[in-house]
Amino acid sequence: MIFSIDAMIAFTITMLFVLGFLFYISNATKESVSQSEHFYLEEKTLLLADSLVKNANIENSSLGACVMDFEKNRVKSNYLSALALLNFKPVEKERFFLKSIETAGTKAFSSDKIGKECIAVKRFVLFEGVKQTVTVTGCIE
Numbered sequence: 001m002i003f004s005i006d007a008m009i010a011f012t013i014t015m016l017f018v019l020g021f022l023f024y025i026s027n028a029t030k031e032s033v034s035q036s037e038h039f040y041l042e043e044k045t046l047l048l049a050d051s052l053v054k055n056a057n058i059e060n061s062s063l064g065a066c067v068m069d070f071e072k073n074r075v076k077s078n079y080l081s082a083l084a085l086l087n088f089k090p091v092e093k094e095r096f097f098l099k100s101i102e103t104a105g106t107k108a109f110s111s112d113k114i115g116k117e118c119i120a121v122k123r124f125v126l127f128e129g130v131k132q133t134v135t136v137t138g139c140i141e
Helices: 002-054
Strands: 066-069 074-080 096-103 106-110 117-127 130-140
Touching: 002 074, 002 096, 002 117, 002 130, 096 117
Parallel strands: 074 117
Antiparallel strands: 066 074, 096 106, 096 130, 117 130
């Protein structure tokens, strides 16, 4: 009789530890999913901001707005011109979309979509020879 009561108490304690462990794993998984969603937003916004100030794209300035140096046959990184800012188009990838691009307090591009979570990234550039910041805002739906 004593042996069966001891076994029952040990089994109950073990099951409580297993239940606690499963609860902890469940919460850790939920937190991990939330962090991966934020990482996805951060990654896409940073990559888009880097592309904007390091590349030149004639068709869509959202993917690269740098000035081309045709003498040296290369892109002048971090050097933007006013002409490049006229050709912005929306960028959307899966749940991510480009909300806005601002330079010197003026919006070069703005989307009317409403995002669930947004992040803004600032990059220093030479805009028409003057040091300024470009703010790229990306959101997820």
